[in-house]
Amino acid sequence: MSSTLVAGAPAIGAEPAARAPTDWRTDAMRGRIRRRYAAERRFRLLGLAAVTLSCGFLLVLLASMLSSGLGGFQRTDVRLSIDFPALNLPVTRGQLRGSGADLALAGAGLQGAVGRAAVQAFGEGGDRYIADRAWLTVRDAVLADPGLLTRRTAIDVPASSGIDAAARGAGRADDEAVVARLEGLRLLSTAINWDFFTRADATDPGAVGIWGALKGSLLTMAVTLLVAFPVGVLSAIYLEEYAGRNRWTDLIEVSINNLAAVPSIIFGLLGLAVFLNTLHLPRSAPLVGGLTLALMIMPVIVIAGRNAIKAVPPSIRDAAFGIGASRIQVVFHHVLPLALPGILTGTIIGMARALGETAPLLMIGMRAFIASPPGGLADPATVLPVQIFLWSDEVSRGFVEKTSAAIIVLLAFLLAMNAAAIYLRNKFETRW
Amino acid sequence: MTFAQPKMTARDVSVFYGPKQAVKSVTIDVPTDEVTAFIGPSGCGKSTFLRTLNRMNDTIPAARVEGQIALDGEDIYSAGMDVVQLRARVGMVFQKPNPFPKSIFENVAYGPRIHGLARHKSDLEAIVQRSLKRAGLWDEVKDRLSDSGTALSGGQQQRLCIARAIAVDPEVILMDEPCSALDPIATARIEELIAELRGNYAIVIVTHNMQQAARVSQRTAFFHLGQLVEYDATDTIFTAPKEARTKDYITGRYG
Structure with a gap:
């Protein structure tokens, strides 16, 4: 009964052949063992290659994102000299105290004044070097220190997107020339673009936020x-x-x-x-x-x-x-x-x-x-x-x-x- | 075989799993304050029948129970019987130790807590201590009640499960091959424990091990192919069985 349960057992009734000891040292045996080890090594190598490949892709992705993206968290600043007494803003010291101060400065035409100051500082077309919102930086500086209005001072303001791009080596030729000139005067600097973390979408890439x-x-x-x-x-x-x-x-x-x-x-x-x-x-x-x-x-x-x-x-x-x-x-x-x-x-x-x-x-x-x-x-x-x-x-x-x-x-x-x-x-x- | 004051009675109980009949018209009385053993070969329906006694078969959607089972004369399959209360009154210990993956204390306290048996924390602590002592586990775990119940050895886990079952103060304890996953020493501890618990509870134990049935039980029921073949005092079953099939099984002809 039990012999029929063994796969490949001899026909019922036949005596099983006497069992010969297995020779583990034949060439066929050794070859089989070698092939088994080789198969295992191949599989390990393939796995290693797959893991390396995927890690490589991940690294390339991260590297390319970081190399091209980190610049997005920075902005180019231009040092703008402003002669406040010469601009003659119609705003009194009293108006600069209290909550209406930013309104008073806006009403006094600070935006235009900053543009004029840029033309004065950089020559014809100089107002295009600074960002549209550069006057906000000036405003904040004045709000922080109203004494600025009585003297000549220099403030780092965001550069326009064209200058910003040129400073990163990706701008138009005329902007590149401007950047070269400003860099010669040591007026350019980079700063962390905190606005990026506080603002929303905009049409000007320099002004967008996430x-x-x-x-x-x-x-x-x-x-x-x-x-x-x-x-x-x-x-x-x-x-x-x-x-x-x-x-x-x-x-x-x-x-x-x-x-x-x-x-x-x-x-x-x-x-x-x-x-x-x-x-x-x-x-x-x-x-x-x-x-x-x-x-x-x-x-x-x-x-x-x-x-x-x-x-x-x-x-x-x-x-x-x-x-x-x-x-x-x-x-x-x-x-x-x-x-x-x-x-x-x-x-x-x-x-x-x-x-x-x-x-x-x-x-x-x-x-x-x-x-x-x-x-x-x-x-x-x-x-x-x-x-x-x-x-x-x-x-x-x-x-x-x-x-x-x-x-x-x-x-x-x-x-x-x-x-x-x-x-x-x-x-x-x-x-x- | 019937008694004057049976704890549980089963009359013509049949259990079906879908179209397959696992238990065939079993009639049996379970005595109070004694240990009853169910023996029989694998697949004879003894565990299935045991699980009808506290309606654990309800959790298997395909299972269907016919006949009448009563606890203290009260039909446990009637509409008025609350299954949650029934399982508190008829506790169960399973084949494989199955402590909750919680602390030792929580394992024992869980039953009294869900049934509202302890009004205060001190009551609960007293119940846990008493149950662990009765289960013979207190001395081994009293210093580490907050350790996980699953960190205990197999035998300790099974005693913890017994403590958990007796914590809700049941009247009947069903044990489904409680020692089959344990080594001989742990098995001996459980058997001692069953002997100590006897007298306070009606205990029904399913076992594959005939020596175990002979050691721990006063009554033995022999099941075969879903039928109750013979039910008598344990001594009688093991020395002078009336049925040929019982004799064949006990003497090792099959099973």
Whole structure:
């Protein structure tokens, strides 16, 4: 009986041949062992090559982003000599105290005066060397020290985008000549462009900022997380713990799996149809963007959540049921804490995808030119990837660096978000 | 076999998993204050039947139970029976030690807490201490109650599970092969513990190990192919079984 169970055993009744000792030293044996080791070495090398290749790509990406983007966080300043007494601004010292001071300076024609000072300092056309908003820097300097108005002084003001580009070696020939002349006079310097972190989109690449898009992304992500996480997790719990297995739940499962693979622009159309055309929510708002992205990542969270819940050992459920816990107690006291790390992993993947998403947001109008940061969820806004898309489309040379700078901000945001999620996940990670 | 004052009674109980019948018309009485052992070869339905006694089969969607099971004369499958309370009254210890991945204290305190058995923290602490002492684990863990229950050895984990079961003060304790994942020394500890617990609880133990059944139980039921073949005093079953199948199993002909 037992001999028939052995594969390749001789026919029933035949005596098995006497077993000869295996000779491990034949050439065939040695060759086989050599080939096995060679196969292992080949596989290790291939793996190493693959890892090196992907790390290389990552390094090239980071290096190119940093090399072209870091300049976007800097600006070129021109040292502008201003003879305030000669400009003869009609403003009294009394007006410079209190809250109306900036208005008083604007009303006194400071903007024109700064332009005249530039012409005086740099000659004909000198007002084109400084940025349109250079007078704001002068204004702030005067507000900080009203005594400046009584003397001749020199202030570093932002250069115009043309001069800025030329100073980085990417400007027009006539601007390059100006830069050479100014550099000869030691009037140019570089400074960190703090305005980039506080302003929103603008037509002048020197005046743009990322804060508008960053705040738009923050608000949108907040809406996405607040909607997608609870709804996704509750759906996963319901489907895993409560819903029976029948034709309907099978249908729902298939639908969710398919939804996770639907191209994101379709969700944009859905958002357009439901949130804008039917519910009449405000166009271009983080609220609508967040809801649309929530629809997009919910299937990801549901699938990850179901898998995480499924992976909780049945023995834990048995233990809790066996002691008289109700189903909701089993779920919230035992299953969910153990499934949370897996659920969070799915949420990280979903949120990272939502953060980088452009297409669905274009459909609901988040690609508009928005020149001020959004004040709330219903204000027009844009988000980082859309801002990058918009800037990359601009013709002006100055936007190239700004695009890379925005990409750096987006990547930093992504890393910060993932780090937070991974921290949370590790905090909840428990073994059983 | 019936008693004057049975703790649990089963009448014509059949269990189906979908179309497959796992337990066939079992009628049995479980005595108060004694240990009843269910023995039989693998797949004979003894564990399935055990799980009907506290309705743990409810958690398996495909399982269906027919017949009548009563605890103190009260039908546990009737609409009026609350399954949450039933499982507090009929506790269970599983084959594989399954402590919660929480502290030792929390493992034992969980049941009393969800059933509201302790009014104050001091009550809860007293219940935990009493339960761990009864389970013979107190001396080993009293200095590390906040350590994870999963960090204990297998035998300690199983005693922790027994402490967790008795913390809610059950009337019946069901044990589903509680020693099959343990080494002989840990097994001996559990068997001692069962002997100590006897008299306070009606204990039903499913076991593969006939020596274990002979050592710990006063009543033994032999299951085969979903049927209850023979149920009698343990001594009788192991010395003078009436049924040929029981005799064959005990003497090692099959199983």
